[in-house]
Amino acid sequence: xxxxxxxTKIRGAATASLVLLLAACGGGGDNAPDVEKLSAEQIxxxxxxxxxxxxxxxxxxxxFAEVERLYPYSELAKRALIMQAFAxxxxxxxxxxxxxxxxYIDFYPADEDAAYAQYLLALSYYDQVDDVGRDQxxxxxxxxxxxxxxxxxxxxxxxxxxxxxxxLAFDHLAAKEMEIGRYYLKRQHYTSGIxxxxxxxxxxxxxxxxxxxxxxxxxxxxxxxxTNEAQTAGAILGYNxxxxxxYEDGFALLTGRGLRAEVAxxxxxxxxxxxTVRGQWL
Numbered sequence: 001x002x003x004x005x006x007x008t009k010i011r012g013a014a015t016a017s018l019v020l021l022l023a024a025c026g027g028g029g030d031n032a033p034d035v036e037k038l039s040a041e042q043i044x045x046x047x048x049x050x051x052x053x054x055x056x057x058x059x060x061x062x063x064f065a066e067v068e069r070l071y072p073y074s075e076l077a078k079r080a081l082i083m084q085a086f087a088x089x090x091x092x093x094x095x096x097x098x099x100x101x102x103x104y105i106d107f108y109p110a111d112e113d114a115a116y117a118q119y120l121l122a123l124s125y126y127d128q129v130d131d132v133g134r135d136q137x138x139x140x141x142x143x144x145x146x147x148x149x150x151x152x153x154x155x156x157x158x159x160x161x162x163x164x165x166x167x168l169a170f171d172h173l174a175a176k177e178m179e180i181g182r183y184y185l186k187r188q189h190y191t192s193g194i195x196x197x198x199x200x201x202x203x204x205x206x207x208x209x210x211x212x213x214x215x216x217x218x219x220x221x222x223x224x225x226x227t228n229e230a231q232t233a234g235a236i237l238g239y240n241x242x243x244x245x246x247y248e249d250g251f252a253l254l255t256g257r258g259l260r261a262e263v264a265x266x267x268x269x270x271x272x273x274x275x276t277v278r279g280q281w282l
Contacts, residue, residue: 035063040071044080047087057090061100078104082113085120089127098124115153119162122146126165129172136176142169174204174213181216190220201236201272211237211246217269218250222257228265230254235261236273 035043047063050056064087067080081104088097101121105114122145128138146169149162181196193216200213214237221230234254237247238261254261263273 035066035070040067040074040076043067043070044076044083047080047083051083051087051090057087058093061087061091061093061096078108078111081107082117082120085117089120089123092127094124094128097121115149115156115158118145118149118153119156119158122149122162122165126169129169136173139169139172139176143173170204171207171209174200174207174209177204178209178213178216181213185216185220188223190224194220198268202268205276211241211244214241215246215250218253222253226267227257227259229267229269231259231262231264232267232269232273234259235263236269236276237261239273240276 033046035046038046043063044067047060047067049060050063051060061084064080064084067074068077068084071077081100085097085100085104088094088100098121101117101124104111104117105121108114108117122142125138125142125145129142143166146162146166149156150159150166153159177196177199181193181200184190184193184196197213197216197220200207200209201217204210214233217233218230218237221227221233231254234247234250237244237250241247251261263270
């Protein structure tokens with residue numbers, strides 16, 4: 001997952017005068033220019049050069065930070081701060097990117113780039129949502145930050161992307177519940193597995209994992225001999241996902257036991273059926 005914001009926000013590679021400045025100072029590394037002797041514009045251009053000309057976002061971020069430190073009340077300090085957040089993100093230093101983006105939001109909440117700063121902050125979480133095996137706390141944080149973009153800046157160019165990423169992160173949480181539920185089911189810990197699949201059906205029912213969760217509920221409940229619950233799960237699956245392979249397999253499980261996919265008993269699944277199929281929420 002990478003940031004898709006265009007680099008048109010960056011003016012491009014250094015000018016000829018900047019190249020001469022770098023040559024006079026001996027280039028980068030230990031011979032880096034003495035920023036204390038440079039203007040805000042020159043330091044800022046060094047940051048741009050490192051980002052675009054050298055593809056070195058780490059050094060670029062340091063130059064942008066120097067603009068903020070040495071010229072805190074200049075207009076370039078504001079621009080340098082948002083560029084810090086961008087450069088740190090490019091360097092995959094997500095904590096530093098998040099810190100710079102949050103400072104921008106705190107200092108310039110009404111600025112036109114505040115939406116971009118909030119989007120970068122959200123990406124600093126979202127781009128760490130890389131597999132279902134890691135701690136899901138970062139996924140919740142990504143969802144919260146993306147929701148802020150959507151709700152606070154609905155007309156910004158980042159809102160649509162935030163909506164797409166929100167849906168993917170939401171789906172990711174459901175995937176984690178499914179992974180754990182399947183783990184329990186495989187080891188015949190049926191009650192523990194059911195609790196995970198129930199979370200998917202009740203809290204993540206708009207995700208792509210709901211059909212499988214209902215099928216796994218049929219499996220688990222039949223294994224426990226709870227046929228009413230298994231039949232009701234099959235009824236929900238059949239009504240909402242009849243064309244899916246999970247319904248076909250669930251239907252086979254039920255008919256193999258002489259059962260039908262229909263609402264039976266008075267379990268939590270009856271309430272789900274009433275809400276999702278009949279639209280009765282009270």
